Amino acid sequence: MARTLVEIRGLTKAYVRGKQRVEVLHGINLDIPEGDFVALMGPSGSGKTTLLNLIGGLDSPSDGLLRVDGQRIDDLGSDQLAAWRANTVGFIFQSYNLMPVLTAQKNVELPLLLTEMSAGERARRASVALKLVGLDDRARHKPNELSGGQQQRVAIARALVSDPRILICDEPTGDLDRKTADEVLVLLQQLNREFGKTIVMVTHDPKAAEYASRTVHLDKGTLVDEAPAH
Numbered sequence: 001m002a003r004t005l006v007e008i009r010g011l012t013k014a015y016v017r018g019k020q021r022v023e024v025l026h027g028i029n030l031d032i033p034e035g036d037f038v039a040l041m042g043p044s045g046s047g048k049t050t051l052l053n054l055i056g057g058l059d060s061p062s063d064g065l066l067r068v069d070g071q072r073i074d075d076l077g078s079d080q081l082a083a084w085r086a087n088t089v090g091f092i093f094q095s096y097n098l099m100p101v102l103t104a105q106k107n108v109e110l111p112l113l114l115t116e117m118s119a120g121e122r123a124r125r126a127s128v129a130l131k132l133v134g135l136d137d138r139a140r141h142k143p144n145e146l147s148g149g150q151q152q153r154v155a156i157a158r159a160l161v162s163d164p165r166i167l168i169c170d171e172p173t174g175d176l177d178r179k180t181a182d183e184v185l186v187l188l189q190q191l192n193r194e195f196g197k198t199i200v201m202v203t204h205d206p207k208a209a210e211y212a213s214r215t216v217h218l219d220k221g222t223l224v225d226e227a228p229a230h
Helices: 048-055 078-088 104-114 119-132 148-160 178-195
Strands: 004-017 020-033 037-041 063-068 089-093 166-170 198-202 214-219 222-228
Touching: 004 048, 004 198, 020 048, 020 198, 020 222, 037 048, 037 178, 048 063, 048 166, 048 198, 078 089, 089 148, 104 119, 104 148, 119 148, 148 178, 166 178, 178 198
Parallel strands: 037 198, 037 214, 089 166, 166 198
Antiparallel strands: 004 020, 004 063, 214 222
8 A cells, every 4th residue: 555645634725805715625635645646627716726736835725734745835934845846846837838048958957956966967867857758869959949749748857857756737738739648648657657656637638637547526626526547
């Protein structure tokens, strides 16, 4: 039995707009074991991206317990949270967020600039990550010289380069055609199955969710059910 990597108990998130308090998540309870691949699904406004951002330490809950890899991240201040994110989480977004003036190699190296790693070690790690996503022959290309699918692979390599405990994916195939999307999802599935990476992915696409080990549905800020993927 895999140990629990993400433990969520009574998680609530609310925003104050003017004089109104808007509760986006209501008392969420969820466990994500190490090595799991979870798809978070739900209608627009259901709170799935909010939940993803909380797990990734991009936002803080209003109430409840949130423990990731043994760390109570709901108790961390902003500086501590930033350091924790750098060491623990790899982010993959719908828009690739690559620096247009940098090569694929240099884009992948970016997260390592926050560490004390030598330039040589950064370059070595970036090369390994690009090879893992099948783009070692595109290392010197800039984003505008790459297809959308290749750019997303560079973004995945960048997320992997620091060897994070968990990958956080927000609609990672939202800007891609079906064939390219499937190629990216096969890569994520491979990272999960062969390298044991824990992945939490928000998607609105049922076909994308089929690549996950299980699907968790949110509706109006509440978990409604869980289903194993096919």
